[in-house]
Amino acid sequence: MGMKANMVEALNNALNIIMDRDERAVILGEDVGTEGGVFRVTTGLKQKYGEHRVIDTPLAESTIIGMSIGLALMGLHPFPEIQFAGFSYVSFNQLVSHAARYRSRSRSSFFLPMVVRMPSGGGVKALEIHSENPETYYAYSQGLIILEPSTPYDAKGLLISASRLNDPVIFLEPLKLYRLFREEIPEEPYEVPIGRANILRKGNEVTIVTYGPTVPDVLKVVDKKKVDAEVIDLRSIVPLDEKTILDSVKKTGRVMIVHQAPLSFGVGAEIAARISEKAIYSLEAPIVRIASPSIPYPFPGYEDYYIPDERRIEKGLDKLMSA
Amino acid sequence: MIEKIFQTEIMYQQVLDENGNIDEKLYPHDLSDDKLLKMYYYMTLSRAFDNKLISLQRQGRAVTYAPAMGEEAVQVGAASALRDKDYFVPNYRQHVIYFMRGLPIEKYMLSWRGFEEGLEIPPEVHGFPVVVPVGSQIPHAVGVAYALKLRNDGQVVLTFVGDGATSEGDFYEGMNFAGVLKVPLITIIENNQYAISTPRSKQTAAKTLAQKAVAAGIRAIQVDGNDVIGVYKAVKDAIDTIGEGPMLIEAITYRMAFHTTSDNPALYRTKEEEKEWKRRDPIDRMRKFLEKKGLWDSEKEKELWEKHQEALNKAVETADKFVPDPKSMFNVFSFLPETLKEEMEEYFGDGNEG
Numbered sequence: 170m171g172m173k174a175n176m177v178e179a180l181n182n183a184l185n186i187i188m189d190r191d192e193r194a195v196i197l198g199e200d201v202g203t204e205g206g207v208f209r210v211t212t213g214l215k216q217k218y219g220e221h222r223v224i225d226t227p228l229a230e231s232t233i234i235g236m237s238i239g240l241a242l243m244g245l246h247p248f249p250e251i252q253f254a255g256f257s258y259v260s261f262n263q264l265v266s267h268a269a270r271y272r273s274r275s276r277s278s279f280f281l282p283m284v285v286r287m288p289s290g291g292g293v294k295a296l297e298i299h300s301e302n303p304e305t306y307y308a309y310s311q312g313l314i315i316l317e318p319s320t321p322y323d324a325k326g327l328l329i330s331a332s333r334l335n336d337p338v339i340f341l342e343p344l345k346l347y348r349l350f351r352e353e354i355p356e357e358p359y360e361v362p363i364g365r366a367n368i369l370r371k372g373n374e375v376t377i378v379t380y381g382p383t384v385p386d387v388l389k390v391v392d393k394k395k396v397d398a399e400v401i402d403l404r405s406i407v408p409l410d411e412k413t414i415l416d417s418v419k420k421t422g423r424v425m426i427v428h429q430a431p432l433s434f435g436v437g438a439e440i441a442a443r444i445s446e447k448a449i450y451s452l453e454a455p456i457v458r459i460a461s462p463s464i465p466y467p468f469p470g471y472e473d474y475y476i477p478d479e480r481r482i483e484k485g486l487d488k489l490m491s492a
Numbered sequence: 493m494i495e496k497i498f499q500t501e502i503m504y505q506q507v508l509d510e511n512g513n514i515d516e517k518l519y520p521h522d523l524s525d526d527k528l529l530k531m532y533y534y535m536t537l538s539r540a541f542d543n544k545l546i547s548l549q550r551q552g553r554a555v556t557y558a559p560a561m562g563e564e565a566v567q568v569g570a571a572s573a574l575r576d577k578d579y580f581v582p583n584y585r586q587h588v589i590y591f592m593r594g595l596p597i598e599k600y601m602l603s604w605r606g607f608e609e610g611l612e613i614p615p616e617v618h619g620f621p622v623v624v625p626v627g628s629q630i631p632h633a634v635g636v637a638y639a640l641k642l643r644n645d646g647q648v649v650l651t652f653v654g655d656g657a658t659s660e661g662d663f664y665e666g667m668n669f670a671g672v673l674k675v676p677l678i679t680i681i682e683n684n685q686y687a688i689s690t691p692r693s694k695q696t697a698a699k700t701l702a703q704k705a706v707a708a709g710i711r712a713i714q715v716d717g718n719d720v721i722g723v724y725k726a727v728k729d730a731i732d733t734i735g736e737g738p739m740l741i742e743a744i745t746y747r748m749a750f751h752t753t754s755d756n757p758a759l760y761r762t763k764e765e766e767k768e769w770k771r772r773d774p775i776d777r778m779r780k781f782l783e784k785k786g787l788w789d790s791e792k793e794k795e796l797w798e799k800h801q802e803a804l805n806k807a808v809e810t811a812d813k814f815v816p817d818p819k820s821m822f823n824v825f826s827f828l829p830e831t832l833k834e835e836m837e838e839y840f841g842d843g844n845e846g
Contacts (some may be wrong), residue, residue, distance in 0.1 A: 224673075229668065274611055
């Protein structure tokens with residue numbers, strides 16, 4: 170059986186499946202219970218599974234994550250929600266000094282099955298600190314799985330896959346895509362493999378690597394320009410599917426990396442470095458990176474000048490193809 | 493209109509005084525002679541472990557070490573009240589509690605020689621690894637306690653922080669969560685008067701640290717932390733009444749040695765002060781009590797320290813035989829991602845090299 174769902178509905182459906190299937194699953198966070206979360210991803214879950222499993226917590230991100238660590242240590246499977254990714258900085262110490270290291274510091278005698286969900290990125294004219302893309306911070310913390318879907322289908326499948334891992338997962342939900350479109354997804358449980366990128370368009374002339382909020386913009390540009398592009402949606406930032414990227418680059422000889430997070434030291438830098446190390450002789454043109462500039466995310470009035478849009482992606486592609 | 497809507501008080505409790513005399517009205521009569529002797533055994537083992545580790549560190553055979561010297565009554569008293577089914581969440585100074593709950597000395601010692609293998613803690617210990625960022629284990633303890641609440645089997649969690657940690661956000665957040673969620677959490681503030689060099693007086697303007705519980709709506713008491721029986725009683729009472737909610741216990745004690753082997757207390761406190769607290773040494777106090785009770789004498793004392801020495805020497809011998817496996821560092825996830833596997837192989841070869 171199928172259902173039409175946007176990303177919010179797909180995530181809610183996945184959480185229902187997880188909570189149904191596994192009594193150890195617990196949801197906690199600010200406003201996740203009675204209200205169903207500020208984006209309504211947890212709608213109806215408290216009513217269905219009870220306030221002991223869907224916990225409206227006090228307003229304190231560090232302890233939402235820290236408490237989740239304690240729950241995971243005791244064999245539960247917490248799904249903490251951080252209301253906006255920018256607020257996760259308050260819990261940075263818990264994520265980096267504890268969640269990422271617990272398995273390592275105890276030589277696997279303890280491990281943390283937990284999925285930290287957070288709406289990420291901008292594009293909806295939100296207030297300051299409501300549009301952050303924190304993936305590089307967490308990818309660099311060594312010990313966290315970082316996932317970011319770009320479609321309702323992947324959102325549901327990745328969340329279910331994440332719920333089967335005995336590892337801490339940062340699950341970034343591009344809030345710009347939460348309600349952007351609906352698509353047909355299976356009602357039944359299914360999984361999307363972690364650590365495997367998705368090739369959205371097969372092509373031979375150029376490789377475009379992207380993920381999360383910029384995926385629909387890239388597809389629009391590719392369709393408009395009628396380039397023979399191979400579009401790779403990472404879905405999984407850690408672990409990174411290096412093989413899919415390298416195989417494609419070796420075939421096309423040209424690569425553009427697009428993300429909404431700022432340019433310097435970003436995910437694109439890591440990918441470019443790996444291509445330089447392992448496929449530089451296949452390149453016919455310098456690597457192009459399209460990202461937000463290396464400045465703080467501005468107030469919403471300036472947002473349109475800041476995040477990469479179709480125009481900037483198109484410009485980057487023109488530069489790459491004419492090089 | 494203006495009227496008083498809230499007031500509170502913090503009680504201070506001492507059962508065993510500095511001369512080894514007990515307050516009969518408060519004495520917990522469930523304490524058997526055997527249990528008292530066990531407490532003394534672990535207090536002295538803790539002191540002996542400190543001496544051994546400091547000596548090993550000075551020889552370059554242990555890493556920077558944080559001794560518990562002077563705080564044995566807090567740790568042993570509190571952990572003696574725990575049942576096997578309860579849990580403990582330490583910071584980095586409660587070495588002896590691991591031993592009390594069954595982690596072998598030679599195993600734990602490895603962590604202070606710089607190897608994670610020392611914190612491979614078997615599940616039956618019901619305890620968690622050493623946590624370094626100050627106060628950051630309190631939220632974990634809240635989570636552990638919440639899980640126990642769901643189990644509904646009367647279990648509690650005992651966690652420890654220092655006086656410095658009570659200034660951390662995680663401490664306030666954790667107490668607040670514990671109050672709202674009404675979890676079975678007992679938090680001990682090991683108030684040893686110093687956060688490295690910063691005295692208690694510069695940590696907070698509050699008259700007591702115990703009163704920080706009040707804002708979180710949880711119970712609190714201040715105890716003489718050099719009185720092992722008083723600490724035991726406070727924790728036992730908290731366990732017996734845990735249905736009423738979490739408890740914060742401020743134990744007044746003194747860090748008789750340095751913060752760690754890298755610290756020099758001569759820079760920030762006087763010899764006179766150290767001497768004054770030496771007079772209140774929790775181990776001397778307990779020994780006086782045991783002697784008065786006819787349970788102890790100098791012959792037994794001599795034998796006990798010899799026994800500790802022997803056990804520690806044996807532990808060092810075993811720990812010396814530990815062979816590190818650098819590949820174990822790559823044990824970060826439940827699986828080995830391709831890119832990480834490649835890094836590992838680049839460092840260590842394809843499996844045939846070490």
